[in-house]
Amino acid sequence: MEKNILQKKLTTDDLRKIHLFSDLTEEELTKILSFSRHKKAGKGDILFFDTEPYFGFHCVLEGSVKLYKISGEGREHIVHIMCPYSTFGEVPVFESFEDVINDKAVYPINAASIEDDTEVLIVSAKPFLSFMKENTSICFKFLSTLSKRLKVLNNHIEGITLxxxxxxxxxxxxxxxxxxxxxxxxxxxxxxxxxxxxxxxxxxxxxxxxxxxxxxxxxxxxxxxxxxxxxxxxxxxxxxxxxxxxxxxxxxxx
Amino acid sequence: MEKNILQKKLTTDDLRKIHLFSDLTEEELTKILSFSRHKKAGKGDILFFDTEPYFGFHCVLEGSVKLYKISGEGREHIVHIMCPYSTFGEVPVFESFEDVINDKAVYPINAASIEDDTEVLIVSAKPFLSFMKENTSICFKFLSTLSKRLKVLNNHIEGITLxxxxxxxxxxxxxxxxxxxxxxxxxxxxxxxxxxxxxxxxxxxxxxxxxxxxxxxxxxxxxxxxxxxxxxxxxxxxxxxxxxxxxxxxxxxx
DNA sequence: TTGATAATTTGACTTATGTCAAATTATTTC
DNA sequence: GAAATAATTTGACATAAGTCAAATTATCAA
Missing domain, CATH: 1.10.10.10 (Winged helix-like DNA-binding domain superfamily/Winged helix DNA-binding domain)
Incomplete structure (x- = not known):
């Protein structure tokens, strides 16, 4: 599995396409790049497991990613399917940022690639947290992202239950x-x-x-x-x- | 139903207990009070309906409130049960704030009191949006609130589906x-x-x-x-x- | 192209959960 | 405290959806 995962040199142009970062300056993007890394994944490759130590949030650059939970009997439920330029795994950054700082946070869900040649960006949470303190404008973007996610989840629950x-x-x-x-x-x-x-x-x-x-x-x-x-x-x-x-x-x- | 709904004079002390506002100054709280109002509700009283024009977000002060969806056949699913000092109905503020400004936003869910003598605070969205622009620190509180809500919803979905x-x-x-x-x-x-x-x-x-x-x-x-x-x-x-x-x-x- | 593997479909059967109706118990109101 | 109303329980039954096994079809790798 790991053999498919290679590193690649990222540029600020890659970041600019991400909605979350669309208003940032070149300088700010360079800063974010300095604590981000890039990952390639083939179909079925796991990006992170539920309860695994938290490193940071991710963003799809290419391909698509499923976020899912697994029951005791092995049944899978896909909560979200993420497409390019959408971020995922950000919840711990805000939900338990003290845990993040103390390396006690964990991923809340499983993530796996569902396409070959999927590419993701991984932004390290700790430096990102200090970055955010000086760039509060990005907060609004995150608020918008999380609110949209909540709306999607609400609809999802409505569908499943009713x-x-x-x-x-x-x-x-x-x-x-x-x-x-x-x-x-x-x-x-x-x-x-x-x-x-x-x-x-x-x-x-x-x-x-x-x-x-x-x-x-x-x-x-x-x-x-x-x-x-x-x-x-x-x-x-x-x-x-x-x-x-x-x-x-x-x-x-x- | 409406006969149970009365107005009451609110103070900044009422606001201070709300997690979201806990770090604000007396001056800021007074500002928020100026565009907030108070509502009492008896058991079963509706606070807002799904798709009803959006006015602002709410906060439970006393009692409890259910957030729920209803199926075509009339079956109800309760997504959240809110207890005192937690806010609800904030999603439109960030998810579609342009719609909020243009009075086109709607509530995403139904809300009803499930206890007698329930009291809620209602914060008008439009003035709150301009307030937020000058008080970005509150963004972090909202990020934390929404993230926690996402986590709860994730667990809820996990339970229901698996x-x-x-x-x-x-x-x-x-x-x-x-x-x-x-x-x-x-x-x-x-x-x-x-x-x-x-x-x-x-x-x-x-x-x-x-x-x-x-x-x-x-x-x-x-x-x-x-x-x-x-x-x-x-x-x-x-x-x-x-x-x-x-x-x-x-x-x-x- | 061909065999091999994976994905999907189909069939027979089971089961958890929903529906409807009636009985029981709790709560409210006069 | 009795009647009325609401909430909950119980029973008989219906059904949507899951399980398991086998067949079929699609996809991949040599």
Missing amino acids: HDIKRRLAKYIFEEFENSKKRKAEIERAKKIKLKSTDSFELPISKYDLAAHLGTIIETLSRTFKKLQDENLIDVSGKKITVLDLKELKKYSQ | HDIKRRLAKYIFEEFENSKKRKAEIERAKKIKLKSTDSFELPISKYDLAAHLGTIIETLSRTFKKLQDENLIDVSGKKITVLDLKELKKYSQ
């Missing part, structure tokens, strides 16, 4: 479909090209991970895909999902 | 029992008295609310209490829970 798996899956597909349209529009704008319009998108994660994210297991997920297909809301072919009735899908998922 | 109801209830009882011991020790220290030692505590919320908090319904909760009783881990008599085998209860709940 909706059955069919509704949860319908909602996931609806949202992922909308996301895929947005991403496409961005590419068209950036590259000034026109992509052919389609009602399909590719699942960005494996069905195993999707099941673990929706709070179920792969067999149930498979059957639920079929139910939505039988009702002519979607068409499933491997990882390719075609939305047949967006209006109905949206209505059902709410 | 443990069955018996384990969730065992965990709740174990933690509540430990809390009750702490509270008792605090009273003994404060009042310099010795309370008689006991292995019992009173459920601080109704069984209906407990069921909604554990992600189940009252009938299942009732049966689950019985199971734990049959295994001689606890004894249940109304709201009085006696812990018979703490070690086993702890072991089981992890």
Whole structure:
């Protein structure tokens, strides 16, 4: 596993793309670089374990990362799926910063790469804490990040506790479909090209991970895909999902 | 319902007890008071609804408050139970502060009092946002608050998705029992008295609310209490829970 | 290309938890 | 303190979702 993990020289340009750091000066970014490091990970590589000693927070630069918990029986639940330029593992910095300073903090969750060629930035917590004292503007960014995370978690809990798996899956597909349209529009704008319009998108994660994210297991997920297909809301072919009735899908998922 | 809601004159002493404001000066507290108001609520009174226009964040002064979501079928899930001096409904302030400024923000969750004589403080978001710009030290407090909330939510999700109801209830009882011991020790220290030692505590919320908090319904909760009783881990008599085998209860709940 | 491994699907079955209705117990109010 | 209301318990039953095993399909590596 460790053989995939290599070091690379980072630049301040890499940091600038990270929302959290977007307002910082070149000088400040250089400072942050001085106590950050870079890690590459292949699919399935563990970034950190639940209860492992805390080093600092992470940021996805490339690929994607799952944050998950495991039950006593080995069942996995994916709480978050992180995409490039989003940070994770920051909670201990603020939740228990005295523990961080005394090297007593631990990671609150497991993190693993779910794509090959995933790259993450790791920011050492202790120097970052002193950095923050002189750069309070970054606090607002963190407040915004954590608030958004709380909102996502709230929705997640709502889904898991109040909706059955069919509704949860319908909602996931609806949202992922909308996301895929947005991403496409961005590419068209950036590259000034026109992509052919389609009602399909590719699942960005494996069905195993999707099941673990929706709070179920792969067999149930498979059957639920079929139910939505039988009702002519979607068409499933491997990882390719075609939305047949967006209006109905949206209505059902709410 | 509204007839129970009365206004009261607040002082800076009321604010000082709130963790979030504990480091502020008298002058700063007076400022906050100028754009805060006070509300009394009886058991069951709604403080705000999901999707209702956002006014500001709240803080429990007396009693307790549940934060909950409701499913299409009317089932309730309690995400948080807030006790005195903890704040809630702050997420929009940071998550969508532009919406707050433009009066487009909404509350992300429902809030209702679960005790008679509950009192809350309501801090108007817009003036608070400008206050914060000059008092960045309060940002750290908020970061700590939100981080702790994230941790609680993480644990909540873990429980709901990876443990069955018996384990969730065992965990709740174990933690509540430990809390009750702490509270008792605090009273003994404060009042310099010795309370008689006991292995019992009173459920601080109704069984209906407990069921909604554990992600189940009252009938299942009732049966689950019985199971734990049959295994001689606890004894249940109304709201009085006696812990018979703490070690086993702890072991089981992890 | 082919065998090997991993991912997904399908089927038969079990089980935990939810639903509905009725009985019991606790709490409030007059 | 009795009646009324609310909270909780119990029972019979329904069902969504999990378990285990086997089959199928997709993906990867030589």
